[in-house]
Amino acid sequence: MSGQPPLRFGNAPCSWGTIEGFGQGIPYDRMLDELKETGYEGSELGDFGYMPTDPERLREAFLERGLVLLGGFVGVPLTEKEEHGPGEAHAVRTAALMAALADLDPGWKPLLVLADAHSRDPVRFQRAGRIRPEERLEEERWQTLALGIRRIAQAVGAAAGLETVFHFHAASYVETPEEIDRLVELTGIPLVFDTGHYLYGSGALEGEVVLEGLRRLMPFVRYVHFKDLDPRVAERARREGWDYKKAVGQGLFCELGRGAIDFGRVARFLVDQGYRGFVTVEQDVLPGMGTPKESALRSRIYLRQVTGW
Incomplete structure (x- = not known):
């Protein structure tokens, strides 16, 4: 739409303590109210069942607040072939729900955000942020993972008319830059570029690593998550051998502008490369951590300061 800035900002339930696999935070209606009040234009769905699963109720929740549904996260154990069928069913159910809100904004349709389910493998969970080459997947499991991605993306498109994008994620089998490169080599799937997960x-x-990753992967980037990383927490987590959940609980992903990443530079790079549309701010927190509304507001103020939007 004319008059809109090149980047528009949303937020997500994980910033309010509803984070996949680790707990439920603030009720969805309060979360959406606070998201709107702090200056964001859209939200992701969160864990299936956190927000209403009745399409009309969900649609009304977004319409009455003037918000856009940006996407829905689905984690699937993609290296386990027997999980592809249940994963497809979960993804299609999520996409069908989101499709009822696909017309809320003429410039954006919700995206099915697919990831390899994280924190299931004890080694990857324990060693997130410091994965060694010998802990990466063998070729047969890479092929199984790629097969699952293609199957789910095709099913989501056929059933709901929505696009699937892939979210690399700490404590999953697609975490390191080398693993992300292998993923796009095998599948060509569009990516959610998550700045915090990439850096960890x-x-x-160093935040410059994020820009290096964006330069390399930009042809595949369809959607972006702005997540900052506290380098002091990351360094301690690696030094002391914290698992992924403990690192998140200690504030690994901090408010924007308080960590290693210069989001003004990242935003300018995205715009220069032709990226338009929504960027979702995420500050992964566990239930009871911090003050979500106040943190979301501070991140939004920071973004206005460094981008002008």
């Missing part, structure tokens, strides 16, 4: 998965602490 790289094993580095």
Whole structure:
């Protein structure tokens, strides 16, 4: 639409303590109210069942607040072939629900955000942020993972008319830059580029690594998550051997502008590369951590300061 800035900002339930596999936070209606009040234009769905699963109720919740549904996260154990069928069913159910809100904004349709289910493998869970080459997948399991992605993306498109994008994620089998490269080589699937997960998965602490990753992967980037990373927490997590959940609980992903990543530079790079549409802010927190509304507001103020939008 004319007059809109090149980047529009949403937020997600994980910033309010509803984070896949780790707990339920603030009720969805309060979360959406606070998201709107702090200056965001859209939200992701969160865990299936967190928000209403009746399409009309969900649609009304977004319409009455003037919000856009940006996408829905589905984690599937993609290296386990027997999980592809249940994963497809879950993804199609999620996409069918989102499709009822696909007309809320003329410039955006919800995306099915697919990931390899994280924190299931004890080694990957324990060593998130410091994965060694010998802990990566063998070729047969890479092929199984790619098969699952193609199957689910095709089913989502056929059943709901929505696009599937892939979210690399700490404590999953697609975490490191090398693993992301292998994923796109095998599948060509569009990516959600998550700045915080990319930096943590790289094993580095410098925000410049995020820009390097974007430069390399930009042809595949369909959607973006702005997540900051506290380098002090990341360094300690790696040094002391924290598992992924403990690192998140200690504030690994901090408010925007308080960590290693310069989001003004990231935003300018995205716009220069022709990216338009929504960016979703995420500050992964566990239930009871911090003050979600106030943190969301501070991140939004920071984004206005560094982008002008």
